[in-house]
Amino acid sequence: MPAVTPSDGPVAVTGASGYVGSHVVVALVKHGFTVHACVRDLNNPDKTNHLLDLNKNNYSGHVELFSANLLEADSYDTPFTDCYAVLHAGTPMGYGRANNPRQIYDGAINGTKNVLNSAKKVGTIKRFIYTSSFAAIHHPMKSGYLFTEKDWASDNRENDPNWSVDRIDEDGVMAYAMAKVDCEHIVYDFAEKSGQFDAASVCPIVVLGPLLSRLHERVYSWQWFVGQMLAGKTCEREWKSLWNIVDVRDVGEAQALMLESTVCKNGNRYQLCATDELGEISVLQVQAHLKKLFPKIDVGGPPEEIHKTIEKYGAVYQAPLAHCDRARKELGLKTHAIEDTLYETGKTLIDLGLVEPAFK
Numbered sequence: 065m066p067a068v069t070p071s072d073g074p075v076a077v078t079g080a081s082g083y084v085g086s087h088v089v090v091a092l093v094k095h096g097f098t099v100h101a102c103v104r105d106l107n108n109p110d111k112t113n114h115l116l117d118l119n120k121n122n123y124s125g126h127v128e129l130f131s132a133n134l135l136e137a138d139s140y141d142t143p144f145t146d147c148y149a150v151l152h153a154g155t156p157m158g159y160g161r162a163n164n165p166r167q168i169y170d171g172a173i174n175g176t177k178n179v180l181n182s183a184k185k186v187g188t189i190k191r192f193i194y195t196s197s198f199a200a201i202h203h204p205m206k207s208g209y210l211f212t213e214k215d216w217a218s219d220n221r222e223n224d225p226n227w228s229v230d231r232i233d234e235d236g237v238m239a240y241a242m243a244k245v246d247c248e249h250i251v252y253d254f255a256e257k258s259g260q261f262d263a264a265s266v267c268p269i270v271v272l273g274p275l276l277s278r279l280h281e282r283v284y285s286w287q288w289f290v291g292q293m294l295a296g297k298t299c300e301r302e303w304k305s306l307w308n309i310v311d312v313r314d315v316g317e318a319q320a321l322m323l324e325s326t327v328c329k330n331g332n333r334y335q336l337c338a339t340d341e342l343g344e345i346s347v348l349q350v351q352a353h354l355k356k357l358f359p360k361i362d363v364g365g366p367p368e369e370i371h372k373t374i375e376k377y378g379a380v381y382q383a384p385l386a387h388c389d390r391a392r393k394e395l396g397l398k399t400h401a402i403e404d405t406l407y408e409t410g411k412t413l414i415d416l417g418l419v420e421p422a423f424k
């Protein structure tokens with residue numbers, strides 16, 4: 065299918081109010097697209113104001129808001145009408161136990177099927193971009209393994225009891241990864257069978273960078289843990305291994321580039337992760353960056369046990385290693401530096417009043 069450009073017509077974004085979805089909208093508007101931004105609740109200013117404010121800038125694109133629900137069939141028929149692409153970033157997430165593992169899995173699958181059906185029905189869609197996750201790539205491998213888009217979370221799991229549909233109700237992490245793997249296959253197969261549009265995916269990993277709304281601070285999200293550190297608290301998340309960090313602005317930009325790409329075709333996936341080893345860092349290194357970037361704050365760090373781990377093994381577990389080489393080479397994605405990403409995360413958390421910094 066040919067690339068989609070702003071002159072073709074509007075494009076639609078599901079989950080447009082969310083952290084990732086909002087940055088997809090920003091990137092598209094900067095590229096000059098008219099964006100049908102789909103949110104559930106048009107009456108919640110925390111979900112809509114930052115999107116409508118984009119129309120006050122001098123961007124060549126424009127945002128129009130639509131209301132739709134992933135869990136209702138046909139809900140996207142109206143928002144997708146006249147659109148040339150769908151960027152499907154919405155899904156019921158588990159932040160702060162908002163949804164249980166079954167709701168995460170079923171919501172992803174049923175929501176994606178509903179969106180695909182609407183995309184097919186309107187008849188004008190040429191490209192479909194699915195926000196998958198690095199969870200669909202990552203699978204148990206030895207320390208030091210470099211993941212690429214050829215990897216699937218389902219690889220070598222035939223006899224692995226930890227990877228089973230029977231465990232969806234009890235294991236949210238597995239349910240999320242399985243949902244992402246299954247949804248990717250669903251969108252590629254659906255697109256191929258429909259013959260109407262190509263489908264491709266992005267697989268982001270640890271997403272950080274500027275928050276645009278107070279609602280982008282979801283409890284237990286990566287950005288929430290950065291906020292905890294700026295509040296001087298201990299960071300309990302993934303301190304035994306590496307944070308492999310991608311900027312949320314790069315996750316948005318990559319998707320705009322995918323629409324306009326003449327190379328991107330059905331089944332393509334782009335892992336969105338660190339540019340290089342500078343973005344693959346332990347929580348201790350995240351803390352060190354934050355201390356430099358916010359010198360007046362007494363920044364919290366990982367639990368003390370990390371020092372015992374480092375003493376015993378020399379370093380934290382060197383995983384997951386992965387670089388966004390394909391997105392940079394094929395799409396021409398230019399990535400943000402890790403210092404910029406961490407600074408903007410912290411600054412916006414503070415500016416939005418989401419964190420009370422632990423000033424020295």
Ligand SMILES: NC(=O)c1ccc[n+]([C@@H]2O[C@H](COP(=O)([O-])OP(=O)(O)OC[C@H]3O[C@@H](n4cnc5c(N)ncnc54)[C@H](OP(=O)(O)O)[C@@H]3O)[C@@H](O)[C@H]2O)c1
Nearest residue numbers: 079081082083084104133134135153154155156197268271
């Ligand atoms: N953040 C990360 O580190 C990360 C990493 C890898 C992949 N991802 C993927 O990125 C996507 C967005 O995640 P996020 O971190 O940006 O989460 P988020 O801020 O919670 O965004 C989720 C979005 O989904 C929408 N949504 C949920 N249930 C819905 C429903 N029933 N109907 C319509 N919309 C619904 C929400 O809309 P409402 O505002 O209406 O609730 C929200 O806009 C997800 O697919 C996630 O798997 C995120």
